[in-house]
Amino acid sequence: MNFKAQADKDILQVFHASDEFAEVLNFYYNDKPIQAKVVLDYSEYTDRQKPGSDYVEGLFEVDLIMFIALDSLGQMPRKGQQMTIKDEDYNITKVKDEMGELTIYLERLME
Numbered sequence: 823m824n825f826k827a828q829a830d831k832d833i834l835q836v837f838h839a840s841d842e843f844a845e846v847l848n849f850y851y852n853d854k855p856i857q858a859k860v861v862l863d864y865s866e867y868t869d870r871q872k873p874g875s876d877y878v879e880g881l882f883e884v885d886l887i888m889f890i891a892l893d894s895l896g897q898m899p900r901k902g903q904q905m906t907i908k909d910e911d912y913n914i915t916k917v918k919d920e921m922g923e924l925t926i927y928l929e930r931l932m933e
Contacts (some may be wrong), residue, residue, distance in 0.1 A: 829921050844889075850906040851895060858894035862886040862907075888926040892919060899926060924929060 844859040864886055886907070892898065899905075903914045905928060912928035 847907070849908075850913065851899065852903065856895065858890055860894075861889040863889070883931055885928055886928040886930075888924075888928060890924050890926065892922045892924050895924070899924070 828868060832873040844861050846857065847860045847862070848855065848857050849860075850856065888905075888907075898919065899914055899917050901914055905912050905914065905926075907928075910930055912930045914926060915929050916927040
């Protein structure tokens with residue numbers, strides 16, 4: 823077995839094992855319901871600090887990082903698309919693909 827095959831196996835059997843790190847999550851991507859094993863990393867709420875006239879007091883930015891196997895989505899997500907996770911709409915701000923393991927950076931604004 824080569825390194826890539828071993829890494830693919832480890833992603834699914836270790837990192838995305840629901841009894842280890844991941845949780846089975848139902849969410850929507852491209853208005854399509856998906857059930858997949860994911861790891862969610864919630865960052866703290868931060869004051870929204872946008873440059874220029876875009877600053878609005880009383881809004882908070884919620885950051886979320888999702889780790890998911892590319893095979894679970896079936897396609898590479900793009901910046902600007904939306905995901906609905908636990909009845910909350912998030913915008914994709916950045917996506918990284920590392921050997922089939924996606925790191926999806928999400929954000930939403932709340933009052």
